Amino acid sequence: MTALTHPLLEACGVRHGFGTRDVPTSAQILRPKQVHGCLVAEIAATGKPHPTEADAIVASRASTPGSTIGVVTADCVPILLATPRGEWVAAIHAGWRGLAKGVIAAALQRLASEGVQLKELRCVIGPHIGPCCYEVDALVYDAMQEAFGDSAATAFEVTRPGHWKVALGQLVQRSLHFAGVSPEHIGELPDTCTCCHSEVFHSYRRDGEASGRLVHFIQVPEP
Template identity: 35%
Template sequence: MTRSGGVSQGEVAGLQCGFGAGDDDADVRANRRIVSETVLPGARLVTPYQVHSAKAAIVTETWAWENRPQVDAVVTDRPGLLLGIVTADCAPVLLADRAAGVVAAAHAGWRGAHEGVIEATVDAMTSIGADRSRIAAAIGPCIAQASYEVGEDFRKNFSMADDAGFFESGREGHWQFDLAGYVGKLLRQSGVSQPESVADDTYSATRADDGSFRYYSYRRATHRGEANYGRQLSVIGLAGPLAS
């Protein structure tokens, strides 16, 4: 989802779906209902407590908000559950094995991706019946390489094998990192043969009609000195009777 629509106001105006963004909680809940009803009417939205980890959880039922697990990917084979993750520059990854009826949503920032969240997600999917060769994956809007400047300390987290082709030289002592490309590589290494990417830059993409920004972006908000930044919500689910 982009930030178009929704009921939030102020700096995070639009379809702002993250709690902790200086937004009204009632507006966030309303925006989440808009997303849920647009994608899978009647479904129960399930979102984790994201911590930039390499952990994935298999979901069989909804959980109390205060008891949601600290993971960065959620996986299910239960119709009627809508899996969601929030992002604001990190890569949202949605995965599905239609034949097995298994879906997943993963939050892949550079750290989680580097530490194994993609591999953990695919492993969790296969543990409940998915086949790697059948999994389709889409990498949603995230910060693009042209907007993602990093320093030498950042690059040192990656081995030469890790970073091949994903760093371009920038200004002195800095690099431009290709997060979507890196996540795509990890998906292919996990057996997902042809991941697709939206290739839209959360930092810079604007609407054609009025020039306003299409997405929420942590880095852009920081560079502009804004007090808060919003989050977009990416969701995937299985149609069918609600899970009990």
């Protein structure tokens, strides 16, 4: 199976793909070293992401036309974003730690600081572990309460004392919406729980340390 695409980003004219097991990582895809934080990288004059360690990366047609940026995941949520005509693109890696630290808001603020109208931004949420397979304890529950307030509650469902199933995708949608993205511009790939579909996706929770990584990319169009 090749990389998965979404009509919201196709309409922006940007080449992009959410990885499956069959999509190899490529040196052409510029990726930060991910650390579950909230820093946002850009492509420096050296052609490398700067800062090196970050969990989101942005690129523009004005400064690096044709370049491809990306993130890798194995259960965390990948998000690919573009402006309607592809002047700016971004890729974000958001697990619960990144959500708690505000990685999505940080990436969007960065784009806003470059003049991007956030309500026009097209955002697609890629394959990640679904609530069907993602049980967490109070550490995650408390962190999300702190980050999202009472509105976090609807993303959680009690499974047993001190444990919840959590819908990370729902929290990502909320982060995007809170930051100013219009709900109709937020897309999600259907039926893509990384843990359920071993034939299609890598999953850290299912495969542990031996798990591979899914690579997700988005390319800045040529002028």
